[in-house]
Amino acid sequence: MISRHERSAITTTLLPTEWPGMSAFLRALNEAENLEATQFTILRAALEVAPAAQAAILLADDSGMRLTPGLSIGFQPAIAGASDWRLEPSQTLNFTEGRHLVLRADTENWDGMPALVGFWLSRGRSVTVSPICHAGRLVALLVRTVENRVPSDPSKNPTLLSLLEHSAIAMEKALALENFRRRREELPAVLDVVDEQRLVLERTLSINDEFTRMVLDGQGIGAVVATLGRIVDNPVVIVDRFFNLLEHYSTEDRDGLDNGHRFIITNGSCPSAVRYDPEVQAVMASLAKKRRPSRLMPLPRHGFDKPRVVAPIVVDQEIIGLISVLEGNHPLDVLDLVAVERAATAIALRLMKEQAAVEAKYKLKGDLIEALLTGSYGSDEEIILKRAAYLGIDLHVPHAVLVVGVEGSALSTRKETSEHEPLSPHAKVLAVLERACRRKLPEAVVTAKDDEIIILASFRPAAGTDGLFETRKIADSLHVEVPQWLPGITISLGIGGPCNILADYLQSYEQARCALDVIKASRLRGRILAFDQLGINGLLFDLHNRDKALRFMEDTVGGLLAYDERHHTQLAESVHRYLLHDRNIERAAQVLFVHPNTLRYRLQRAATILKTDLESSEAICNLHWATKVLYGLHSD
Structure with missing residues (x-):
């Protein structure tokens, strides 16, 4: 107016x-x-x-x-x-x-x-x-x-x-x-918004204080997950970077869960097909970039058919786990998302504390294994025995030393590290083997030394069995773990002799390394070889002769192995079976499931490639020794 x-x-x-x-x-x-x-x-x-x-x-x-x-x-x-x-x-x-x-x-x-x-x-x-x-x-x-x-x-x-x-x-x-x-008409609505924001802020501070107090009080991940589940009133599942279950919160009848999360809770992990699904990897890359809770689309083909919010658990710029909150009961609101983010921080702090303790113990165990395998523990054996006992290792029972070799196409096709895959292939294999040992062999020690992964596993031979049988069982149980969780990567294991006294550990370690070197020389992958399987040939692979013996094997049959690898043939094995059966064409052909004329052709082709005469006694002796060592690997 x-x-x-x-x-x-x-x-x-x-x-x-x-x-x-x-x-x-x-x-x-x-x-x-x-x-x-x-x-x-x-x-x-x-x-x-x-x-x-x-x-x-x-x-x-x-x-x-x-x-x-x-x-x-x-x-x-x-x-x-x-x-x-x-x-x-x-x-x-x-x-x-x-x-x-x-x-x-x-x-x-x-x-x-x-x-x-x-x-x-x-x-x-x-x-x-x-x-x-x-x-x-x-x-x-x-x-x-x-x-x-x-x-x-x-x-x-x-x-x-x-x-x-x-x-x-x-x-x-x-x-x-x-x-x-x-504006006067809008003022009540503005005041309502301000009041709502004040309540949100107060509740946010309350949630933050609650999780902070839990961390300061030293409460575990289970308590944090239970608190988060109570706040959001929805099922909560926590997994590590390999999608192995860490903790979960749900009702007794597991109402509100989809089949994918039920599988994780029941089996303790999810299939590796989920981990390496391109869509899942894209989600992981997005989470690594955003570093905050995100609402994900369902993945019905893997059983994750309910809407959910996933938050990364980040430590030192690395995703070490995920919080998955299913919106089974109701959608999450702003305060729920705040609670999820604060819970992720609380769990990260707790895992950092646990990781520091594990790394300290791991360092002590690594130092102990280093002393055992190099014989650098001095003359006082009682001290090394006490150190081992303090770390939960009983050196009074027999042990086996296993050395792991990492192989596979994934080593050359994948980058060593990336923003959302910060672990190298060797580190991933080490993590998988550590987890497998915790589950299957809780007394085993897994450590890394330079580029080697070393496993020290105790065993108690059952009646009627020997140490080789028991250690082979251990190797077999670990051998299947890596390709299951890391497609494209395989491992070979060299096994040393049993360790009954402290002096045996150095020798067993060298024997395990020797067995692994023989596997590498054979150009085979995913094999297990115990040094004792070499029999009398193992005498040629002692610490001083190993390089010469491996070089002799390479000079003798290396050309044949390379030809087989390029052309997918079986010339080296054909020579091995021929010599193993006293140069009897019919018996060797029967074992190889081929016609005798086919075996004769293979032997002629092998002789041409090796530039040798298979009737020469010297050539027969050298080839028999080399192929017997190499194809002893096929006995597994």
């Missing part, structure tokens, strides 16, 4: 005498209660001062660049409501300088005109557009249509100009009052 001071200023202005209704117009402006009444007063006066068929007001925003429809007289509502005109800066400048726009019905350029202007121009009517400005700012535009093809210029109508000048003041005040009323 116009103030008393402004009203006085208006009434004392020298007004044109041509229009006697000016005083009534000013009173009507002063008495207008809202923006709509103000617009109606202006339009009615404008049509009286400058007669027109239709009239409308377009309201300008604070920038004066965008116009929206206001009140109109004579225009169809659909046409008036369609107006939405964005002015160019030059057009706004022209209007603020008081310039009027006169558009004749025969104009050919309507680009940039609001819808109602173009509508009436297309119907043979002329249009005038007059600015309503106040204090150098465009407040609105007055649009009028006339029947004349040559409309009169509004700038030459002093009464209309005076009306527009007073209208600008009234419009400015009406707009201010309208904004004030709207």
Whole structure:
């Protein structure tokens, strides 16, 4: 509403005498209660001062660049409501300088005109557009249509100009009052939002304090997961980087779980097909980048068919686990997501503490194994026995030393590390073997020495068995673990002799390394060889002769093995079976399941490749020794 001071200023202005209704117009402006009444007063006066068929007001925003429809007289509502005109800066400048726009019905350029202007121009009517400005700012535009093809210029109508000048003041005040009323109406909603945000903040602080207190009190992951499950009122499953179960929270009947998470809880892990599914790997990469809870799409083919929120557990920029919250009971809200994120931080801190303890113990065990395998423990055996007992290793029972070789196409096709796969293949194999030993051989010790992975496993031979049988069982149980969890990677294991006294460990370690070297020389993969399987040939593989023996094997049959590897043939094995059966073609062919003539051809081809005579006693002796050692690996 116009103030008393402004009203006085208006009434004392020298007004044109041509229009006697000016005083009534000013009173009507002063008495207008809202923006709509103000617009109606202006339009009615404008049509009286400058007669027109239709009239409308377009309201300008604070920038004066965008116009929206206001009140109109004579225009169809659909046409008036369609107006939405964005002015160019030059057009706004022209209007603020008081310039009027006169558009004749025969104009050919309507680009940039609001819808109602173009509508009436297309119907043979002329249009005038007059600015309503106040204090150098465009407040609105007055649009009028006339029947004349040559409309009169509004700038030459002093009464209309005076009306527009007073209208600008009234419009400015009406707009201010309208904004004030709207904001006053919005105030309760704003206060509600502020109050809601305050409650969220208070609850967020409470959640943060609760998880922080749990960490400071030394409570385990189980307590954190149970608290998170209670807060979000949904099932919670925690897995490590290999998707092995760490903890879970759900009802006794496991209501709200999907089949995928039920499998993890029941079996303690999920199939490796899930871990290496391209879609799952893409999710892991996204989580590694975002490092915050994310809502994931279902994976029905793996049984994860319910919506869920997954948060990464990050330690030292590395994802070491995942929190999966199924939205089985209800979708998670903002506070639930905050709780999930705080729980991930609490679990990360707890795992860091556990990891530090494990690494300290691992370092001590590594030092102990280093001393045992190198014989650097000195003359006081009692000290090394006490150190072992302190670490939970009973050296009074027999042990076996196993050395692991890591193989497979994945070693050359995968990068050593990446943002979401920070572990090298050797480190992954070490982690898998550590986990397998904890589950199958809790007394075993797994450690890394340079590029080797060494396992020290205790055994107690059953009645009627020897140490080789028991250690072979251990190797077999570990051998299947790696390809199951790491597709594309296999391992070979060399097994040393049994260790009954401290002096045996150095020898057993060297024997295990020797057995692994023989496997590598055979160019075979995924094999297990115990040094004792070499029999009397093992005498040639002592610490001083090993390199010479391996080089002799390579010189003797290396060319044949390379040919077999390139052409997928069995020439080396054919020579081995021929010599093993006292050079009897028929018996060897029967064992190889081939025709005797086929075996004769293979032997001729092998002799050609080796450039030797298979009738020579020296060649027969050398080949018999080399192939017997190598193909002793096939006995497994």
